[in-house]
Amino acid sequence: MAFGTTDDTDEVMNEINMTPLVDVMLVLLIIFIITVPVMKHAVNIELPRASNQVLDAKPQSIRLSVDASGQYFWNETPTSDEAVMQQLKTAAAQSPQPELHIRGDKAVRYERVAQAMAAAQQAGLKKIGFITEPQR
Numbered sequence: 624m625a626f627g628t629t630d631d632t633d634e635v636m637n638e639i640n641m642t643p644l645v646d647v648m649l650v651l652l653i654i655f656i657i658t659v660p661v662m663k664h665a666v667n668i669e670l671p672r673a674s675n676q677v678l679d680a681k682p683q684s685i686r687l688s689v690d691a692s693g694q695y696f697w698n699e700t701p702t703s704d705e706a707v708m709q710q711l712k713t714a715a716a717q718s719p720q721p722e723l724h725i726r727g728d729k730a731v732r733y734e735r736v737a738q739a740m741a742a743a744q745q746a747g748l749k750k751i752g753f754i755t756e757p758q759r
Contacts, residue, residue: 684722685714686754687739691730695739707739711746726754 687707688696695707702710714721723743727736743751 684724685710686724686726687743688726689728689731689735689739691728693731693735695735704738708742708746711743711748715747720749722750722752723748724752724754 686696686698688699690696695702695704697707697710711723714723725736725739725743740751
């Protein structure tokens with residue numbers, strides 16, 4: 624063992640040994656050949672036929688607006704406090720029940736918006752939402 628001499632057995636092997644890769648690929652191929660027919664085996668059944676119709680009964684939305692002076696607007700039409708309560712009761716009786724979208728002016732007293740919410744709850748409306756503008 625002399626230092627500085629080159630020996631053929633100490634060289635670095637710079638080729639990939641392909642034999643294990645080919646063995647693994649052949650095993651995978653055999654596994655897939657065996658399992659694919661098993662996966663395609665299914666029970667033949669005849670399902671019952673039924674006709675269905677698409678229902679486009681989307682509930683309408685009601686816009687209840689409150690301006691800066693506290694005046695109520697039912698779908699952009701000015702209305703009184705008593706008429707709002709009657710309209711809310713009528714809307715709650717509809718099937719499907721419409722959604723109530725409350726739009727309150729930022730200068731209006733919160734009391735007016737709270738009264739509208741309480742009236743909607745007393746009338747029996749289930750879906751109440753608020754309309755706001757995004758901040759810029």
